[in-house]
Every structure is written in structure tokens, then in C-alpha cells.
Amino acid sequence: MEQVRLRFAPSPTGYLHIGGLRTALYNYLFAKHRGGKFILRIEDTDRSRYVEGAVEDLIESLSWAGIQHDEGPFLEDGKIVERGEYGPYTQSKRLDIYRKYIDLLIEQGDAYYCFCSKDRLDRIREGQRIQGLIPKYDGFCRSLSLEEARERASEGEEYVIRLKLPHNRDIKFHDMVRGDISINTEDIDDQVLLKSDGYPTYHMAVVIDDHLMGITHIVRGEEWLSSVPKHVYLYEVLGWEVPVFVHLPTVLNEDRKKLSKRHGDVAVEDFMAKGYLPEGLINYLALVGWSPEDNQEIFTMEELVEAFSFERVAKTGGIFDINKLNWVNGHHIRNCDIDVLTELTIPFLKEANYIDDEDVEDKYSWIRAMVQTVQEGISHLSEIGDRVDMFFDNEITPEDDDALEMLTGQQVPAILDALREELQGIDEVDEEFTKGIMKRIQKSTGVKGKNLFMPTRIALTGNSHGPELTSIMYILGKQNILERIEYVEGKFLGK
Numbered sequence: 058m059e060q061v062r063l064r065f066a067p068s069p070t071g072y073l074h075i076g077g078l079r080t081a082l083y084n085y086l087f088a089k090h091r092g093g094k095f096i097l098r099i100e101d102t103d104r105s106r107y108v109e110g111a112v113e114d115l116i117e118s119l120s121w122a123g124i125q126h127d128e129g130p131f132l133e134d135g136k137i138v139e140r141g142e143y144g145p146y147t148q149s150k151r152l153d154i155y156r157k158y159i160d161l162l163i164e165q166g167d168a169y170y171c172f173c174s175k176d177r178l179d180r181i182r183e184g185q186r187i188q189g190l191i192p193k194y195d196g197f198c199r200s201l202s203l204e205e206a207r208e209r210a211s212e213g214e215e216y217v218i219r220l221k222l223p224h225n226r227d228i229k230f231h232d233m234v235r236g237d238i239s240i241n242t243e244d245i246d247d248q249v250l251l252k253s254d255g256y257p258t259y260h261m262a263v264v265i266d267d268h269l270m271g272i273t274h275i276v277r278g279e280e281w282l283s284s285v286p287k288h289v290y291l292y293e294v295l296g297w298e299v300p301v302f303v304h305l306p307t308v309l310n311e312d313r314k315k316l317s318k319r320h321g322d323v324a325v326e327d328f329m330a331k332g333y334l335p336e337g338l339i340n341y342l343a344l345v346g347w348s349p350e351d352n353q354e355i356f357t358m359e360e361l362v363e364a365f366s367f368e369r370v371a372k373t374g375g376i377f378d379i380n381k382l383n384w385v386n387g388h389h390i391r392n393c394d395i396d397v398l399t400e401l402t403i404p405f406l407k408e409a410n411y412i413d414d415e416d417v418e419d420k421y422s423w424i425r426a427m428v429q430t431v432q433e434g435i436s437h438l439s440e441i442g443d444r445v446d447m448f449f450d451n452e453i454t455p456e457d458d459d460a461l462e463m464l465t466g467q468q469v470p471a472i473l474d475a476l477r478e479e480l481q482g483i484d485e486v487d488e489e490f491t492k493g494i495m496k497r498i499q500k501s502t503g504v505k506g507k508n509l510f511m512p513t514r515i516a517l518t519g520n521s522h523g524p525e526l527t528s529i530m531y532i533l534g535k536q537n538i539l540e541r542i543e544y545v546e547g548k549f550l551g552k
Contacts, residue, residue, distance in 0.1 A: 061093030061273045065119075065126070066100045066263070069111035072324035073118045075377065076278065076308040076316060079342045083305060084276045085124045086343070086365035093273075097129030098266060099147040102256040112137060112147075118325040122335045123358050143270040148262050155257040158265055158295065159218055159250060163203065167294040168250055170206035171198040171219045193246040194219065218251035220260075220287060228286035233303045233367045235279075240286045248287045260284060264291045267300060276303040276367075303367050306346050309374040316377050332405055332438025334393065337386030344385075346375030355388050383436035390435050398432060399425045402441045409442035411449055423532065430528040447518040448532050451540045453548070454519050464515045465549050471502045472512055473542045473550075486535050491527035516545045 065081040067073065088095040097119070101107055116132050119125075128141025139146050162168035171194075182192035198206075199221060210216050222242045229239045250261035257265075267275060282304045292299045308316045316323050328338055340356050348371070349356075349364045356364070390398065403424065406412045412424060431444035455461040475498045483490055495513070499505045511521055517529055517538065530538060546552035 059273065061088055061091045062096060062271050063088040063093065063274050063276055064096040064098050064267070064270065064272050066098040066266075066277075067115060068100045068103060068106065069108055069115065070103075070106040071108050071111055072326055073115050074316075075323050075325060075328070075342070078118070078122060078124075078325050078338075079308060079345060080277060080305060081119060081124050082122070082339060082342055083303075083347070083365070083367075083370070084274075085126075086361055087274065087276065087367065089362045090365050094127045095124075096141070096143075096270060096272070097126040097146065098270070099130060100259065100262065101147060101149045102259065102262055104149075104254070104256065114326070118329070121329060122325070122339055124339075148266065149256075151262070151266070152255065152257075154269070155251070155262055155265055159257070159261070162220070162250070162294065163218065165294065167221055168218050169199055169203075169221050170201060170210060170216045171247075171249075172201075172206075172209060172214055172216050173197055191244055196247060199247070215253050217249045217253055219247045220250050220291065222247055222287070222290060228289055230285055230289050230299065230302060232282070232285075233301060234306070234370050234372060235282065235304060238282070238285070240283070242286070242290075245286055248284075260287055261291070264288050264295075268292070268295070268297045272300055274301045274303060276305065279304040279306055303370075306371055307374040308345055308377050310377060313374065313376070330439075332401070332441070333382070333386050334389045334401075334438075337389040337437075338382070340389065341382045341385040344375075344381075345377055346371050355385065387436040390438075391433060393432075395425060395429050395432070399428045402428050402438050405438050405441045406445070411442065411445060426528065427532050430524040430532060433524070447520065447523070447529075448537075451537055451544055453516065453541055453545055455515055455549075456520050460515045460519065460521050461549070463511050463521065464545065466508070466512060468502070468504045468508060469512045469516070470546070470550055470552075472498060472504055472509060473516060473546060475501045476513065477539065477542050480535050480539055483535065486530050486533070486538070488531065491530050494530065495526065517541055 063084040065077075065084050067077055067081075085095045087093075097116070099112055099115075101112075112130060113132060113135075116130060116137075120132075128143065129146040130137045130139050132138075145151055159168065163170075173194075177197075178194070181195050185192045198219070206216075222245060224242065226242045227239045228242060228245075229237065231237050248260050249258050251257055266272075285302060285304075289299055310316050325338075336357065339358060340361070343356065343361050343365070344354065347365070348369055350369070353360075353364075393401075399421075403412070403417055406424070407414075412420075416424065427445055427448060428441070431441065434444055435441060455464050476494070478501075479490075479494055479497060480486075495509065498513075499509055502509075510526065514523065514526055514529070515521060517526075517533065523529070533541070
């Protein structure tokens with residue numbers, strides 16, 4: 058069986074879009090499911106949109122997400138190096154290769170020189186729009202002899218090279234998501250293959266590169282679907298086998314419009330900055346447009362590789378639901394090793410000014426316990442500041458009127474007195490103390506159940522619900538608990 062080879066081929070025009078990450082993920086999952094190779098290629102022929110540093114950011118984003126390519130550009134000691142036998146993997150380094158095939162197409166009569174100015178092209182297309190026609194090149198230069206065209210080019214006249222499509226021919230192809238498709242060449246432009254700056258267009262470079270790099274499956278966004286007939290025709294005139302096409306539905310926002318920066322976070326780095334785990338983001342993204350055979354929703358990368366197939370990719374756009382992402386990511390946070398999670402949350406705790414470098418060195422076990430205590434309620438790590446706020450402010454504020462009513466109940470003074478008395482008999486709050494404290498208070502006050510636990514929790518945190526009381530007490534420590542008791546008594550109980 059032929060080894061499958063799939064590629065992710067982004068342009069270095071800025072950040073990696075969340076839709077681009079999903080495309081990379083689907084390529085990676087299918088390649089690994091079939092025991093094949095996943096290649097990263099950089100398509101940088103549009104030099105006007107090139108962004109310095111974008112390639113490095115792209116590689117780092119993919120690596121963070123756990124999508125490791127087998128061939129292409131890699132970052133080593135801050136520098137880009139290429140590995141693999143089909144390089145270069147950056148299109149701007151392959152110009153001589155493209156020129157060779159451009160010359161071949163011209164010699165065969167399958168491509169031609171075009172000297173039309175931008176002004177002429179704009180006038181032609183505007184006239185076509187007014188007539189209700191599909192705007193496209195009118196073929197003005199198709200009939201130029203090769204001899205005349207070369208002479209004009211040699212004299213310095215600016216030109217592009219266009220693909221010479223046959224007239225009125227149906228070009229048919231199969232897409233694994235869309236099925237069988239047929240488009241007539243009368244509805245297609247004579248595509249520019251080589252621009253006036255000497256760089257190939259996407260349409261030329263992608264066909265050459267995919268063939269020479271042995272790509273078996275072309276997996277990309279559905280916006281490229283209308284370009285496939287031109288690509289299929291190029292494969293035909295070059296005498297090459299056509300790969301399998303897979304065009305993915307667009308990632309949409311909740312209004313069913315294309316996900317864009319106007320509607321919130323769309324860059325992978327935005328989600329990294331908010332503290333989404335790569336496992337959570339990848340798990341959720343896989344489900345935006347693909348569904349497993351059963352109702353499973355939580356996956357590891359290994360499980361996704363095992364389950365993935367293009368047969369179960371939807372034809373319609375997948376909705377990016379931030380609430381569902383938070384639910385999935387929260388599940389991965391709850392399953393995360395506590396030491397790993399603590400290390401991940403430390404930068405966020407520092408940013409919120411709750412801890413500093415000295416605390417990390419001297420109070421690591423306390424930080425770990427604090428993170429573990431709130432782990433259950435976090436959907437992304439930037440929420441950690443809000444979750445641990447209860448441990449850093451001894452001036453308690455009941456969360457609502459019900460909490461205030463519970464805090465000022467007639468049994469509360471006795472509960473707080475009993476808690477203070479217990480604390481005064483120890484040097485520090487440890488696990489042994491927290492295990493038996495509530496039973497001892499129950500015994501000394503006669504208060505039990507909800508009437509004991511909820512006022513105690515509210516007195517210590519201001520909240521009716523939350524982490525285990527024993528964990529709260531351990532994290533607060535003796536002195537903070539005593540200060541909170543004193544504050545509550547003075548503020549709410551009239552002492």
C-alpha cells in the first residue's frame with residue numbers, strides 16, 4: 058500500500074488562525090491514522106503579505122498544540138532549519154523549479170504570455186459585471202505567437218504567464234467531503250501562473266510542490282474548491298496523477314458567519330495566552346466539523362488518531378462554540394497532573410500579583426495545594442486569579458443576600474467562637490487539624506449539617522459554595538482564619 062503523505066501549507070502572513078490549526082490537525086490525524094507522513098510547507102510567494110517572524114510563530118504554535126511534522130522547516134536554537142528529502146519546503150526557495158515547469162507549459166502550448174495592463178483588466182471585468190457575466194480574463198493575448206511574445210518580453214515589456222484552458226470543457230473531480238463535482242471551463246479564468254515579479258501564483262506552485270513532494274491527499278479549506286478544476290487541468294497537461302481532494306467546511310461563529318477577529322479571539326496565540334491547554338483546544342477543534350461514530354466527546358490525541366476519518370467530516374460549516382470549548386478544556390484541566398497544572402498556572406498567578414518568584418521558591422507546596430483546591434472549577438488558566446481571590450482578602454463580602462442572611466444567623470457567633478478556640482490550641486493548620494475540626498465544632502456547639510458548614514464557609518470566603526472547607530482552611534492558615542473571624546464579628550455580628 059502506498060504511504061500517504063499530507064501537508065499543511067500556510068502563508069506566513071501573520072498569526073495562525075484557529076481554522077488553520079484545525080486544517081493542520083485534520084491533515085495530521087489522517088496521516089498518522091494511516092501510518093503516513095505529515096509535512097509542513099511554507100507558501101510565501103505573495104511577498105506583499107509576508108510578515109517577519111510569522112514562520113517562527115507558526116512552528117511554535119503547531120508544536121505547542123502537539124501537531125509535530127515529519128518534514129519541513131523546524132526551529133533549532135531560534136533558527137529555522139529544513140529537514141526532509143523533498144526540500145526546499147519554502148516556496149520562495151523553489152523559484153528555479155517553478156520556472157522549469159512554466160517553460161515546459163509554454164512550449165507545450167498550455168500556457169501563454171499576457172501583456173495586458175491592470176487598467177485594461179479592470180475595465181474588462183467591470184464591463185462584464187455590468188452585463189451580469191462572470192468577471193474573467195477575455196483571452197486577448199491567447200492568440201499571440203510565441204515568437205512575438207518572447208520578443209516583447211525580451212524588450213522589457215511587463216508580462217505574466219497564464220494557463221490556457223480549453224474552451225467549453227467539463228472538468229470533473231471527486232472530493233472526499235463534497236463528492237463528485239464538475240465545472241465547465243467557460244466559468245473559469247485563464248489563471249495567472251507566473252506573476253510579473255517572477256513569483257508563481259498559488260495555483261502554479263501548489264500543483265508543482267504537491268506532485269514533487271509526493272502528496273497523496275490535499276486537505277484544505279473549502280474556499281479553494283472552485284480552483285480545483287485549474288489544478289486538475291495542470292496535473293493533466295503535465296502528465297501527473299491527481300491526488301485525493303478533501304475540502305473542509307469553514308469554521309463559523311455562532312451567527313454562522315466566518316470566524317474572524319471582529320468577533321473575538323481567532324488566533325491560536327490568543328487561546329495560548331488565555332491558558333487553554335493544548336489537549337483541550339485540540340480535542341474541541343477536532344469536533345468542529347467532524348464527529349466520531351459513537352457519542353464520545355473527550356479525546357486524547359492518540360484516541361483522535363485512532364478514530365479519525367474524512368468520511369465523518371460534515372459538508373456544512375462547524376460552529377465554534379466558546380462555551381463548549383470551555384467545557385472540554387475544563388475536563389482536561391481536571392484530568393491534568395497537579396504538578397504540571399501548578400507549573401502552568403504560576404505565570405497567571407504572578408501576573409495577577411498573588412505570588413512572586415520568592416513565593417514559588419519558598420511556598421511551592423502551598424501554591425500547589427491552592428491550585429489543586431480550585432482545579433475543579435477552572436475552564437481556562439487565566440481564570441485562576443478569580444478563583445484564588447478568596448485566599449488573599451481577609452475582608453469578607455457575602456456573595457448575595459442569602460449568604461448575608463446565613464452569615465448573620467443566631468448560631469454563627471458560637472460557631473466562630475468554637476473555631477477560634479480550636480485554632481488557639483495549635484501552632485499551624487495542618488492536614489490532621491482540618492480532618493477533625495468540623496466534627497469538634499459540631500460537638501461543642503450542637504450545630505450540624507447545612508447550618509454548620511455554610512456559615513463557616515461564608516465566614517471564611519464570602520461564598521456559599523466552593524472547594525472543600527478543609528482545603529480552604531489549610532490554604533488560609535491560622536493567622537488569616539483568625540483575622541477573618543475577627544472581621545466578620547466586627548462587620549456583621551456587632552462585636
